[in-house]
Structure formats: C-alpha cells, structure tokens
Amino acid sequence: MSKKSSSxxxxxxxxxxxxxxxxxxxxxxxxxxxxxxxxQRDWRRRKMRLKE
Numbered sequence: 001m002s003k004k005s006s007s008x009x010x011x012x013x014x015x016x017x018x019x020x021x022x023x024x025x026x027x028x029x030x031x032x033x034x035x036x037x038x039x040q041r042d043w044r045r046r047k048m049r050l051k052e
Contacts, residue, residue, distance in 0.1 A: 008050065015048050 004012075018039035026034055041048070 011050055012048075015050075 018037075019041060020037065021040060022034060022037045
C-alpha cells in the first residue's frame with residue numbers, strides 16, 4: 001500500500017466501511033422499511049469506480 005496516495009487510501013477505506021450489511025436491529029426497528037444497504041456490493045459483480 002505504500003505506492004497509493006493518502007487520498008486514494010481514504011476513499012478505499014470509506015468504500016470498505018460502506019460494504020457492510022444493514023444491522024438486524026435497524027431492520028426490526030423500522031418494521032422492514034429499511035431492508036438492505038444500497039451501498040453494499042460484491043467484488044465480482046459491481047466495481048467501485050474510483051478515479052485515480
């Protein structure tokens with residue numbers, strides 16, 4: 001990771017944090033109005049589209 005710039009590292013970290021499932025407590029509390037995380041992606045299917 002030493003060749004990556006700090007701004008790119010920060011963007012990668014942000015995308016890594018976003019790529020989590022919705023907490024079960026949030027789904028239960030909202031009576032399933034919020035069911036899934038719209039930012040969640042699979043590494044094979046959808047790419048991140050980071051600008052260099």
